[in-house]
Amino acid sequence: MTPGKRYASSTDVARLAGVSQSAVSRAFTPGASVSAETRRKVMAAADALGFRPSIIPQIMLTNRSGLVAVIVGGLRNAFYGAVLERFATRLRDAGHQVLLVPVESDYSLDTVLEELRSYRVDAIVSGLAVLSQEVADALSAFRIPIVSCNTSVTSDWVASVDSDNRGAGRVAAEWLRRCGGTRFAFLAGPEESPASRDRLDGFRAGLAALGLGEPRVVIGDYSYDGGRAAAARLFAEAPADAIFCANDLVALGAMDAIRKRLGLRIPEDVMVIGYDDIPSAAWDSYDLTTFDQDPEGLVVQALDLVREMGESGPARGRVRVVEARFIPRGSTRNPPP
Amino acid sequence: MTPGKRYASSTDVARLAGVSQSAVSRAFTPGASVSAETRRKVMAAADALGFRPSIIPQIMLTNRSGLVAVIVGGLRNAFYGAVLERFATRLRDAGHQVLLVPVESDYSLDTVLEELRSYRVDAIVSGLAVLSQEVADALSAFRIPIVSCNTSVTSDWVASVDSDNRGAGRVAAEWLRRCGGTRFAFLAGPEESPASRDRLDGFRAGLAALGLGEPRVVIGDYSYDGGRAAAARLFAEAPADAIFCANDLVALGAMDAIRKRLGLRIPEDVMVIGYDDIPSAAWDSYDLTTFDQDPEGLVVQALDLVREMGESGPARGRVRVVEARFIPRGSTRNPPP
DNA sequence: TTGAAAGCGTTACCAG
């Protein structure tokens, strides 16, 4: 192609405007001391050439790129879409650019981090839970501030934002009990998901505090199909009437299995509670009782950590917790007054 | 913070390894001529210092950043989430980094493009439809290859990928007619959406070809709530029994309104067809007849255009079309044999 | 195979 030259440089502009290259730089620097006349000449030449300062040399000088990487694991879940959109919008409003990094598992995380490092990203926000303390420590070697969502593990360079999963589990247990539930079950996410585990822990604790036994647990995978299959497996063994699900997608799948395949009614025969409050949860066909994870709060806290780490540098033990707000809807019966 | 120095440079590595800086560069350049011994020393020193070449100076030299910007308008629709994830994955596989740019309207597009230019992005993929020929021409001034999805407008620097919306509209009309539809309606997206307009055009053409009259049209906004409201407005005026919707979200909202609010049955009383084949369309509660927009094909074509423009430079009139595959499900009756 | 040196486009500093 070679369309002449793709980009004009400040030197080109300086030549055309009849000033020094430094003058051009100053004309584009807010608050620099330039005479109105010089600025006018520079801007005219810049417009003629389609010039805008490149940010690349600046990155080279400062080692700050303005880039923040956001690592996501799977966008099929509308909740992640909503969170990602918020991150992207707020990061841009704060003057950053968003580097989107899709990662299958934390297996490939090391390779990815090498690349991000070579781009001098200022920080990394990970939707992927950083699983173990070892991984968190290993990540510190990269010396890039990392904020991990849905974990409470931290290290020098890793901070985290966590939802109050345990608290929510307890609330679910109490509500289902108050509304007349007797046979409790938990449809879990992937076995290794800390969020799913914490929700179950809270659910267990809540039931125990009420003098009730262990809930039955079916392992799933955070998807609609997984929820449907899990519900089928659950009822194939024995019925349940109070089901807490690891997330909304699982709950919606379970609801469809319960109604369309098993022919039971919700909430009369079976009550269901989800987690996330994705848009579909509010749809007329489901009207799912769930928890709002406060995506706004999650994003705000995460970005506040990014800012804080950028300013004060690494420090161990930064954790923020966002509350999960209970949203009772029609998939659970009304409690007695 | 200042943790000593954040990044080691090739000069630091050279000093530690007792070689020249050029040697370090070569050791990291595949196919460069370095002796095994030198490479060994360099790598040892690099590991000790945690060194990896910065990509920034390279960008400065070549004006190619490896960055491809993806502009998205709203991630609430799961279809866009799925498409975005594919884009991100494939772009990374092709060795690019993905810059995610959320944009409310094309109002702010100019500002955004200035920024992207200063980052020397190699190309821009826009999920936002580039509306008019004027906008497309204006975009050419930025001299960055742009691929626009869901438009057929092009210019020197703007290529586009379009779904066969008209063809799908015709198929919808034919299917609804064959299955016994008599009172046709179209629930549109935003008035200015070219995709929605094209789907309607095809629907109209299909009905006309069958000797049928104009469908009734209700303007909406591509959302579930919009679909619900649009269906309510439609039936408040007069009933319909064959409804084609601008996308799946609208269709799902309409289905819920028709069943839960109006007390009608689907498909016995009313048939509904959507567009996109988002995951929820296949859920048991909806089982929505729809069109698969072939997100895979969309992404492949778009990235092929990116590659092509990167290699051969600007050229007018690059358009690719991806087929929409019809997926009959339970929200329409079975056609007579 | 190796080292020295130029150059990419900025910003920041220093004299004038």
Added chain:
DNA sequence: CTGGTAACGCTTTCAA
């Protein structure tokens, strides 16, 4: 307020 110069970290000549 202005122009010259150093510096950032790399790749790429050019000589040796």
